[in-house]
Amino acid sequence: MTPDMLFVFALLGIIILLFISDRIRMDLVALMGVVALALSGIITPAEAVSGFGEPVVVMIAALFVVGEALFRTGIAAAAGHWLLQMGGQNTTRLLLLLLPLVALLSAFMSSTGAVALLIPVVLSIARRAGLSPSQLMMPLAFAALIGGMLTLIGTPPNIIVSSQMRSAGLEPFGFFDFTPLGLAVLACAMLYLIGPARRLLPRRTDGSDANPAPGIAALSQRYALSQQLHRLQIRPGSPLGGKTPAEAALRTEHEITVIAISRNGGLLSSLLPVLSHTRMQYQDQLLVYADRDTLDAHCHRLGLEPLGFPARDMHQLQQEMGVVEVLLPPESPLCGHSIKEGRFRERFGLSVIGVRRGRDPMSARFAETALAPGDSLLLAGSWSRIRTLQQGRELVILQQPAELDEAPTHGRRAPLALALLLGMLILMTTGWLDNLSAILLTATGMILGGCVSLREAYRSLNATSLILIAGMLPLALAMERSGALAFMVNHLVALIGPGSPLLLCTSLFLLTSVLSQFISNTATTVLVAPIALSTAQLTGLNPEPVMMTVAIAASTAFATPIASPVNTLVLGPGNYRFADFARVGIPLQLLALVITLVLTPLLFPF
Known part of the structure; x- marks a missing residue:
């Protein structure tokens, strides 16, 4: 055994021991390995850092951008919502849907690409179902690797062994020769991952989840607003037709707060929140906050028909709008004024739907109750307005709901993002472009098309993963x-x-x-x-x-x-x-x- 061999074996052993000890971050260990190799003389310094320019590293970085675009346009949340509807909050049912899906994708495209695309979907599922991502992520990765066993193009080793046989004058493996064995491994692996492996997987969250933000439902309950979100349709002949909510005095006289309008079956994002100049039309569907007794007393006279609130519509609504809890500081100019005098819609583009004084929610009348220092308010409106709400003399932000993280910032670009994604999958599965070119083209298209901003794209790059891969390749x-x-x-x-x-x-x-x-x-x-x-x-x-x-x-x-x-x-x-x-x-x-x-x-x- 040569000295170079001894050095490489020793370095490999030290790296593995440091990884196992978990005392030094793995990306830092990888960088230490790069430095050691550069100084060893076994490979040149340029070769020691060549991993940072390897196609696989660039491809993964581009896939992070594609995944972020799917998240920012709401596609990931929509896919997660569909899987959650099908599988509920049961981890077993979710895995039974998720594992075959990622395996099928990996059979015809890069398993790395399949996992990168599904990571934001799985994170969305975990947040909505209240599950630890650690219970889902590793099964996702393992199913993707097994998916590569299903076809000739599923993973490079399959192509290599087939080419080796052809070079030796033997009959190479066919496209689906791997499928029977791959399906058997996948079926048994699913039983293992859904069964015994569940007890071996950690139930771990990162530090950011130590004090998770409450959801919209929790904030509504805190203000005694549970079951107060309703959907009403304006009947023909209603006195509300052609009027604004202010002209109809829905808040001042009837204590009905209109927060959104659905017209012709589509939620009008441009009208969220409903402002003083927004005019209602016959057949409009109003999304309102109001007490049930209040609605029962006024619906008939106002020509409003109560409608149900299917889960699909609730999900769509939460993609467009939400709530935020704020505090009135003592120096706020809003103190001493009523909600009406505060002109919240004009100042902030948000509507006040709840007031708490001290520990208890209070029944505040829109035109009469004077706000006091220390009052906390629940404001409702579009996510874009909530994101731009600034802390200052007027308001101090107390709580933003967990749903804010999943609300799309570029929802209108979802069709373009979906088209680019499908184009990438077609290019990768047909071989018209190599994987790296197809993914780079898609990532660039996502940025130029406004599906993800350049700042969001940079922030999406997971430095730990990229450095770890780039640092280990020279070894x-x-x-x-x-x-x-x-x-x-x-x-x-x-x-x-x-x-x-x-x-x-x-x-x-x-x-x-x-x-x-x-x-x-x-x-x-x-x-x-x-x-x-x-x-x-x-x-x-x-x-x-x-x-x-x-x-x-x-x-x-x-x-x-x-x-x-x-x-x-x-x-x-x-x-x-x-x-x-x-x-x-x-x-x-x-x-x-x-x-x-x-x-x-x-x-x-x-």
Whole structure:
């Protein structure tokens, strides 16, 4: 063993120990590894930092931008809402929907891309269902990796082993030759991830969730406004037709606060909140805050028909508008004036729907009750108005609801974002453009099309994930350049000897799977596939089951967060530690090993 080999093995061991100890951030450990490699002389300093320019790093950065655009336009929230409607708040049902979806996407496109696109969706689901993201993110990543086993183009190792067989004059694998074995692994993995793995996954949140913001429902309950949001339709002949809410005296005489208008089935974002010059029309649907008894007393006389409030409409409403809790400081010029005199709609574009004095909500009359220092108010209006509400002498912001984080800032660009996303998927699955070009083109289109601002795009880049991937890539180059990788493979294969076919497949599976935890599964397959093919031919075995074993093993990168960019992507959102992947991933690797050893000889006889 050469000194260079000893150095690389020692560096790899130290990095793994630092990862496991969790005392130093993983991205900092990766940077320390880059410095060590640059000083070692095994690779040049330029090669030591070359990972930052690798296509996979650039591609992941662009995917962060695409994912942020899906979040900012509301597409991620809409997808999460659909999954939540189908699966409810039950983790098992959600995973039964989510895991096949990401596996199917990964069968025809980059698993990294599939996970990056679904991360904002899963985060939205977790927030709405009150679940820890750590219960969903790792299963998402593992299902994406398994999805690569389903087709020839699902992952590079599949293409490599097929090309290796073609180069040797053998019949290469077909597009769906991987599917039966991949489906079996996926089915068993889903049972594991939904069952035993649930007890192994952490229930961890990040520090920002230590004191989570209350939702709209909680704030409404605090002001005794629960069940006071109603939808009313203006009948033909109603005295409200053609009038503004102020002219109809809905607040001053009837204590009915109009906060939005739905016209022709579409919520008019431009009329949120309803201002003094907004005129109502027949057949308009009014979204109002009012006491049920008040509505019962006035609806008939005002020509209003109460309508139901389906969950779909409530979700649409919360995408457009919400509430915010504010405090009146002693120096506020609003103190001593009534709500009407405060002209909240004109000052802030928001309507007062609730008042609390001290600990208790109070029944405040719009034109009569004088506001006092220390009063807290619940204001309702569009999210854009809430975001621009400034703290100052007039108001101090106390609480912004959790829904504010999910409200789209570029909702009108959702059709464009969806079109760009579909275009990217078509380009990637058909091969008309390489993955990097397709993703960069989409990310640029998202920014130029206004689906995400440049500032939001920069903020979306997860530096921890990008540095970790870029910092670990040169280590694979150093292992290859020093001969450490070939040393490991040759000695392990020599130990196998001309044993039984199952022993050979077991050894190759373990070798490929272990190497894939620390270097690219593509690089691992390039190295192991020729050795596996030669060994099969020398022992007189059919190469197909041996090469299939190597391909499946290369996709079992479950045991470390650096095993695959997919794992690294979910590291931050799931708030995982290094040991979390080993605890959940190693049993899944062993499960995949057993399935491969049982089914491969049946599908491809030795």
